[in-house]
Amino acid sequence: MILQVEDLYVAYGNIEALHGVSLEVNQGEIVTLIGANGAGKSTTLRAISGLNRAKSGTIRFQGRDITRTPAHEIVAMGIGHVPEGRRVFADLTVRENLELGAYLVHPSQFRKNLAEVYERFPRLKEREHQRASTLSGGEQQMLALGRALMLQPKLLLLDEPSMGLAPRLVQEIFEIIAELNRRGATILLVEQNAAMALSIAHRAYVLETGRVVLSGPASELRTHPAVREAYLGGA
Numbered sequence: 001m002i003l004q005v006e007d008l009y010v011a012y013g014n015i016e017a018l019h020g021v022s023l024e025v026n027q028g029e030i031v032t033l034i035g036a037n038g039a040g041k042s043t044t045l046r047a048i049s050g051l052n053r054a055k056s057g058t059i060r061f062q063g064r065d066i067t068r069t070p071a072h073e074i075v076a077m078g079i080g081h082v083p084e085g086r087r088v089f090a091d092l093t094v095r096e097n098l099e100l101g102a103y104l105v106h107p108s109q110f111r112k113n114l115a116e117v118y119e120r121f122p123r124l125k126e127r128e129h130q131r132a133s134t135l136s137g138g139e140q141q142m143l144a145l146g147r148a149l150m151l152q153p154k155l156l157l158l159d160e161p162s163m164g165l166a167p168r169l170v171q172e173i174f175e176i177i178a179e180l181n182r183r184g185a186t187i188l189l190v191e192q193n194a195a196m197a198l199s200i201a202h203r204a205y206v207l208e209t210g211r212v213v214l215s216g217p218a219s220e221l222r223t224h225p226a227v228r229e230a231y232l233g234g235a
């Protein structure tokens with residue numbers, strides 16, 4: 001097991017967003033966290049990467065308690081986080097964005113990681129000197145992913161990678177995520193696009209108003225009546 005979240009409570013001021021979330025991610029898995037707007041998906045990811053503090057509960061990464069570990073140390077330990085809305089540095093070039101992603105990497109390792117990212121995303125290589133603001137939505141999502149991969153994370157947290165993308169690009173981004181996983185990446189994927197997320201994930205958790213209400217193999221949840229009704233448009 002690479003990640004273990006146990007009975008996690010997170011509050012924003014007086015508003016409690018997570019009421020005892022527990023979940024696990026094993027090495028080599030894609031685990032998806034699905035749920036409606038405001039269910040607490042982003043809050044869960046932000047708590048794991050140290051951006052939101054837990055009120056109580058425990059987060060363990062590779063057996064180490066990281067519940068109170070500062071965010072910059074959590075990154076250095078190998079948790080990469082691609083936040084919702086992509087958040088690339090708009091005025092910087094593609095290459096500069098990737099350089100910032102690699103701020104913890106030794107220069108000798110930097111070239112190797114950059115070459116790998118460019119090999120996975122040839123479109124980023126072609127646009128190396130272009131400003132990030134001029135990239136399409138899908139390309140910006142690739143850049144955000146590429147930037148996180150510059151640190152060769154052991155665990156990748158992806159927050160709504162399909163948000164705002166045209167259907168064809170959604171398909172492409174999900175293929176990339178599945179391919180990253182086949183090459184060994186362990187991924188915790190937050191998605192509103194439950195159908196796509198369940199199609200590439202091994203296991204899934206359904207979050208409703210800050211609580212896990214269902215979990216299991218993705219293939220089982222895909223056919224679960226409550227999931228079909230609430231998240232797959234009754235399809």
Ligand code: ATP
Nearest residue numbers: 012015017035036037038039040041042043044192
């Ligand atoms: P979405 O799919 O819309 O991003 P989500 O499942 O990721 O939703 P969160 O963003 O984690 O949900 O939000 C969970 C709850 O916490 C919501 O009720 C939200 O309004 C609240 N919340 C989130 N961020 C803050 C904040 N900075 N201050 C106050 N409340 C917040």
